[in-house]
Amino acid sequence: VWMFSAKSQAILGDNNSIEMPTPRAVLTGHQSEITCVATIAELGLVVSGSKDGPCLVHSLTGDLLHSLEPPSTCESPRLITISREAFIILTYDQGNICMFSINGKLLHFMRHKDNLQSLILSRDGQYMLMGGSAGVIEVWRSHDFSHLYSYPVCDSCIRSIALTHDHRFLIAGLATGCLLVFNIDFNKWHHEFQERYT
Numbered sequence: 001v002w003m004f005s006a007k008s009q010a011i012l013g014d015n016n017s018i019e020m021p022t023p024r025a026v027l028t029g030h031q032s033e034i035t036c037v038a039t040i041a042e043l044g045l046v047v048s049g050s051k052d053g054p055c056l057v058h059s060l061t062g063d064l065l066h067s068l069e070p071p072s073t074c075e076s077p078r079l080i081t082i083s084r085e086a087f088i089i090l091t092y093d094q095g096n097i098c099m100f101s102i103n104g105k106l107l108h109f110m111r112h113k114d115n116l117q118s119l120i121l122s123r124d125g126q127y128m129l130m131g132g133s134a135g136v137i138e139v140w141r142s143h144d145f146s147h148l149y150s151y152p153v154c155d156s157c158i159r160s161i162a163l164t165h166d167h168r169f170l171i172a173g174l175a176t177g178c179l180l181v182f183n184i185d186f187n188k189w190h191h192e193f194q195e196r197y198t
Contacts, residue, residue: 001025001046001060025062030054038080038088043102047088049077055090057104066104074098079116083125089142091116091130099142110145118161118173122186129170131158137172137182139189148189151182 001024003012011021030050037048041060047068049055055068055077074092081089086102095112114132121128121142131137135154140147151170160173163184170182 001027001062025060027056027058027062027064029056029058029064029067036077036080036090038082040082040084042084043082043086045082045102047080047082049080049090051076055080055088057088057102068098068100068104068106070096070098070106071109073111079119081119081121081128083121083142084123085125087125087142089119089121089128091119097145099145108145117157117159120161120163122163123167127186127189129161129163131161131172133157135174137161137170139184141189154180 003024005012008018010018012018013020013022027046030048030053032051032053035049035051037046039046044060046058046060047055052075057065057068059065070092074096076093077090078093079091087107088100088102090098095114095116097110097112098106099108100106114134116130116132119128119130126142128140128142129137135156135158137151137158138147139149154172154174157175158172159175162171167186168184170184172180174180
């Protein structure tokens with residue numbers, strides 16, 4: 001864990017010196033290569049996964065807090081995202097997706113039909129966006145893993161997904177090197193949900 005200073009545009013070392021940058025903490029516990037990592041500075045947590053190994057939750061100061069125990073069909077973690085509401089979503093090989101509480105409790109599990117390559121959450125954590133080898137970007141409600149919408153099929157594998165700062169556009173990076181921009185309106189699904197249950 002390194003400390004970056006925006007003011008000096010440099011990595012800081014001991015005594016906040018920029019002359020000899022040193023890590024603030026070294027996180028240990030994995031026995032094989034790290035495949036994915038995510039952090040949420042507001043909670044002071046780092047979640048990491050390793051090949052054929054566990055997902056570990058550390059504090060930013062280096063303390064190992066616990067490991068996340070998925071179902072036995074989940075072997076190698078591939079993607080991690082953490083919401084501000086303190087839940088962790090992990091994808092594993094073979095399309096397995098798990099949601100854990102920040103304390104390590106398994107909340108949801110599902111098996112997706114696609115080989116997922118990218119997973120992000122909306123800023124409020126209510127929606128998951130995912131894409132993979134099938135070339136389809138899907139929107140899911142994160143609290144219950146319900147499918148809401150699928151964008152038209154792209155001509156290539158989806159390698160990365162990003163949302164613009166205002167959450168009005170979704171950008172997809174394809175294996176062909178193309179970038180596609182889609183309109184997205186999270187309010188549409190939010191209002192449908194509100195009207196259905198109020």
